[in-house]
Amino acid sequence: MIDSPYRDLERPPLSEAALARAIVRPGGLWTSLSVVERTGSTNADLAQAVRSGAAEGAVLVAELQLRGRGRLGRTWTAPARSGLTFSVLLRPDVPPERQGWVTLLVALAAAAAVRRLTELDVRLKWPNDLLVGERKVAGVLAERVDGAAIVGMGLNVSVRPEELPVATATSLAIEHAECTDRDPLLRAVLREIETRYRDWIEAGGDADAAGLRSAYTAMSATIGQEVRVELPGERVLSGTATGVDAAGHLLVRAGDAEEVLSAGEVVHLRPAAG
Incomplete structure (x- = not known):
């Protein structure tokens, strides 16, 4: 039999009780899971929870998401x-002008946690993608709802090559990650988000004082x-x-001018050679 990282690959369910x-x-950022x-x-489910008065720190995990979205409505x-x-x-x-860092903060925290557990060289593509090499392994989407921020993430863990929606995507299993167990990965990501988020809040949303900009x-x-x-x-x-x-915002120098670009106004960002 041909040895393959996908042979008899199990996809066990997550334990809500163990994760919670x-x-x-008490005193932590995460108040429910x-x-x-x-x-x-x-994201849509938590947006409805916000409208019903849900507290900060709610975490909602889905084993299967039927209408997942990325930036600009991409699936x-x-x-x-x-x-x-x-x-x-x-x-x-934090001041409204600093809240754009929410997406970058979550992406940075996720990348740091995944790097640590998988030993892969995970990198950040502004504003919201996690890459291994030139291929996307995860995406982050932040939305504002009644003053709250709903931040969603999708990370490919055991997805096989034939299951990828696009050729530019990848998964931790495809990249031969040291860890493809979703439970410790989720715990690590949430703990990293909490640490970086608390530092950012304590710094009044100042990305430099919180060490976010240099880390990003x-x-x-x-x-x-x-x-x-x-x-x-x-x-x-x-x-x-x-x-x-x-x-x-992303800073791009074109000739003698430096352009300041927000995530909302960028349709696609690619390497110049692409």
């Missing part, structure tokens, strides 16, 4: 129990690269990504 015992504690067998969208799909699909509810008490820059696959940015109206900007500013 590990993550939810639920695991559902399937849902349309964990994100994966077979049941083949990845981590979850959303968290945050109510950051060190792990970025975008900063320092020649990029091609597609903007609304079929406009294209080519230049060098030089950094992110205090609000989490």
Whole structure:
């Protein structure tokens, strides 16, 4: 029989009780954790919870998400129990102009945790993707709902090559990660988010004082690269990504000018050679 990392691959369910015992504690950020067998969208479910007055720190995990979305309505799909699909509810008490860091903070925390457990060189593509090499292993989507931030994440864990929705995606199993157990991966990601989020809140949302900007820059696959940015109206900007500013915007130097780009106005961001 041909040896394969996908032979007899098991996809056991997550234990809500075990995860809640590990993550939810008095005085901690996470106040509740639920695991559902399937849902349309964990972000949409938590948005409804916000409208019903849910407290900060709710975590919702779905074993199968039927209508997962990325930025600009792009779809994100994966077979049941083949990845981590979850959303968290945050109510950051920081100035509005600094709240753009929520997406980058969660992406950074996830990348740091996944790197530590898997020993893969996970990098960050601004504003919300996690890459291994040039392929996407996870995405983050933040939405504002009645003053709260709902942040969702989809991480491909045991997805096989034939199950990938696009050729530019990958999974931890495909990349031969040291850890493909979803339970410790989720625990590590949530704990890393909590640590970095508390530091950021204590710093009043100042990404430099919290160490976020330097950490994000060190792990970025975008900063320092020649990029091609597609903007609304079929406009294209080519230049060098030089950094992110205090609000989490991408800085791109094109000729003698430096453009400041928010995530909402970027349709596609690619390496210039792509």
